[in-house]
Amino acid sequence: MAADTKPRALLHVPATAKRGEVIEIKTLIAHPMESGYRAGPNGSVLPRDIIQHFVCTYNGEEIFRAELSPAIAANPFITFFTVATQSGTIAFEWSGDNGFAAREQAAITVE
Amino acid sequence: MRFWRVFVSLMLVAATTVAGEIPTSERRSGYSQMSADLQRMQDDDSANPGMLWVLDGETLWGRQEGAAAKSCADCHGDAAQSMKGVAARYPAVDGALKRPIDLEERINLCHANHQGATPFAAESRDLLALTAYVARQSKGMPVNVAEDAAALPFIAAGRALFLQRQGQLNLSCGNCHDDNWGHKLGGAMIPQGHPNGYPLYRLEWQDLGSLQRRLRNCLIGMRAEPYAYGSPEVIELELFLAVRAKWLSIESPAIRP
Numbered sequence: 001m002a003a004d005t006k007p008r009a010l011l012h013v014p015a016t017a018k019r020g021e022v023i024e025i026k027t028l029i030a031h032p033m034e035s036g037y038r039a040g041p042n043g044s045v046l047p048r049d050i051i052q053h054f055v056c057t058y059n060g061e062e063i064f065r066a067e068l069s070p071a072i073a074a075n076p077f078i079t080f081f082t083v084a085t086q087s088g089t090i091a092f093e094w095s096g097d098n099g100f101a102a103r104e105q106a107a108i109t110v111e
Numbered sequence: 112m113r114f115w116r117v118f119v120s121l122m123l124v125a126a127t128t129v130a131g132e133i134p135t136s137e138r139r140s141g142y143s144q145m146s147a148d149l150q151r152m153q154d155d156d157s158a159n160p161g162m163l164w165v166l167d168g169e170t171l172w173g174r175q176e177g178a179a180a181k182s183c184a185d186c187h188g189d190a191a192q193s194m195k196g197v198a199a200r201y202p203a204v205d206g207a208l209k210r211p212i213d214l215e216e217r218i219n220l221c222h223a224n225h226q227g228a229t230p231f232a233a234e235s236r237d238l239l240a241l242t243a244y245v246a247r248q249s250k251g252m253p254v255n256v257a258e259d260a261a262a263l264p265f266i267a268a269g270r271a272l273f274l275q276r277q278g279q280l281n282l283s284c285g286n287c288h289d290d291n292w293g294h295k296l297g298g299a300m301i302p303q304g305h306p307n308g309y310p311l312y313r314l315e316w317q318d319l320g321s322l323q324r325r326l327r328n329c330l331i332g333m334r335a336e337p338y339a340y341g342s343p344e345v346i347e348l349e350l351f352l353a354v355r356a357k358w359l360s361i362e363s364p365a366i367r368p
Contacts, residue, residue: 026158
């Protein structure tokens with residue numbers, strides 16, 4: 001990680017939504033997702049380094065969860081839909097090998 | 112006699128239409144040959160992984176580095192204004208070095224000479240991030256490299272390299288990208304080979320890479336010996352490609368399969 005020690009993530013959460021509206025949430029995080037099956041330059045197998053879990057909570061309530069596998073490409077892009085119920089915080093957590101842990105959040109206002 | 116004259120002239124016409132440069136009106140970015148899904152991925156800043164590098168570059172732009180403890184922003188200010196259109200002009204001939212340099216080398220020279228820092232390694236994440244951030248400021252602007260007297264010999268050298276058959280497969284760049292663009296090579300679409308989206312995120316790499324890295328890929332595919340990073344040949348080739356792509360819009364950071 002070059003510019004920042006914190007893993008870089010891109011979020012797309014609408015800033016405002018109408019109550020009951022279906023909203024699209026997009027997340028993209030910088031991660032090598034090294035599968036553990038590839039050989040490095042010297043021929044030895046590169047150790048696995050992947051994100052294993054992704055959890056999204058809406059005001060503390062879990063609304064989406066994913067288990068990631070070695071076949072998923074680097075910089076995983078996860079997108080899903082939810083219903084805007086109330087104003088508050090949508091939080092995202094990624095965790096994985098070598099103690100990888102990242103947390104981001106976005107505020108949403110529901111009218 | 113007359114038959115032969117007509118025959119020979121017909122053959123010449125045939126030869127010039129089969130091989131040779133793509134007419135200006137038919138030049139198009141590789142973007143137009145991508146699937147609609149990939150085009151949407153490139154256009155959406157929250158789905159384009161290249162933006163991860165652009166954001167890293169923005170951080171580096173404001174960070175003090177080197178013996179001079181200066182940041183890029185200390186001299187250049189807001190990149191959105193000072194760097195607008197810069198990527199469209201590169202590669203350009205450097206007055207002091209009297210040879211063309213690309214955007215990566217320009218950033219590295221600045222990093223070493225004005226910040227007093229150790230130059231970034233070729234293809235390192237920091238160099239790619241800064242280049243992506245600077246190139247991003249020219250997004251949508253037409254490629255417009257200078258074709259002045261200083262640049263002409265290097266452009267000619269680049270054109271010669273582009274048309275030079277090389278490697279065990281005995282192919283030139285032009286064999287694919289001038290003569291057979293729009294056709295398939297294996298399962299993959301052959302693009303015209305324009306440099307207007309670099310540095311770009313290539314799905315095959317799962318990574319952001321420079322034009323030099325892409326050229327190395329092509330040369331290895333031709334079973335030719337790739338040019339070293341920063342070698343005169345690769346810069347001449349980059350310069351010729353930029354001239355060939357004149358007026359196409361900058362897409363950095365682009366997505367390519």
